[in-house]
Amino acid sequence: MEKTMCSAVTENTAKETRPATMHTTQMKKALRKEMLAARDRIPAQHKAQYDIQIRDTVTDMPQYKAADAVLAYASYRSEVGTSQLIGQALADGKDVFVPKVAGNAMEFWRIASLHSLRPGYRGIPEPDETVSFPEWIDAIWNDREQRNRTNLHVMMWMPGAVFDKDRHRVGYGGGFYDKYLECLETIKRKYDKQTVCFSLTTAALAYRCQITDCIPYEPHDVRPDMIITEEGII
Numbered sequence: 001m002e003k004t005m006c007s008a009v010t011e012n013t014a015k016e017t018r019p020a021t022m023h024t025t026q027m028k029k030a031l032r033k034e035m036l037a038a039r040d041r042i043p044a045q046h047k048a049q050y051d052i053q054i055r056d057t058v059t060d061m062p063q064y065k066a067a068d069a070v071l072a073y074a075s076y077r078s079e080v081g082t083s084q085l086i087g088q089a090l091a092d093g094k095d096v097f098v099p100k101v102a103g104n105a106m107e108f109w110r111i112a113s114l115h116s117l118r119p120g121y122r123g124i125p126e127p128d129e130t131v132s133f134p135e136w137i138d139a140i141w142n143d144r145e146q147r148n149r150t151n152l153h154v155m156m157w158m159p160g161a162v163f164d165k166d167r168h169r170v171g172y173g174g175g176f177y178d179k180y181l182e183c184l185e186t187i188k189r190k191y192d193k194q195t196v197c198f199s200l201t202t203a204a205l206a207y208r209c210q211i212t213d214c215i216p217y218e219p220h221d222v223r224p225d226m227i228i229t230e231e232g233i234i
Helices: 005-016 022-040 044-059 062-066 083-091 133-142 176-192
Strands: 069-071 095-102 105-111 151-158 162-164 197-205 226-229
Touching: 022 162, 044 062, 044 083, 044 197, 044 226, 062 151, 062 197, 069 133, 083 095, 095 133, 095 176, 105 133, 105 176, 176 197
Parallel strands: 069 095, 069 151, 151 197, 197 226
Antiparallel strands: 095 105
16 A cells, blocks of 8 residues: 555654663653553543543634544543544544554544444554545645635644643653654645645643653653643643
């Protein structure tokens, strides 16, 4: 299968990214283990309530209401649940995309239903390879009926293990979101040259127990625009 734009970019980026220092890597690993254990300990009834609060916060945001498309994630284990969020986005008529991992690359593929997801990378629910996010954007701007359109609003929901109050993020160690967001910047620059406004809002979804005062980070680590917890927006 021909590589999509983001697949090609992320594979090249993986080769170019400088390795983290041993000290930083060890600190991130320890924090990740500690915070994931704390997240796993959230009682089921509390987690269900927190998920509802996070869902309500997200769907009430102007960035969500304006979004033409959502780059979601299919929640796994004790992550903030996204099933209700994805269902709501589909019901609201938004194009929803979910990631699938292939080697060192991650791509988002459009879904029509949660029922299309199947266990994939490390058991995480993944979509079929239907229409990728880069293909979807190209189709919009190549459509003569939409050629005069000048705005495209996209919202991304991302998971993570640890966050701090300055929105630094520790993921699960694969660097997939850092690489993919670099890819999206490439797409954004492409359409900016055509006087098209490609607006992207990145929102990490997390529980308050995953937030700490300060975490180690490196220059290539990407911070989300906001972190949404059961207590509100950071």
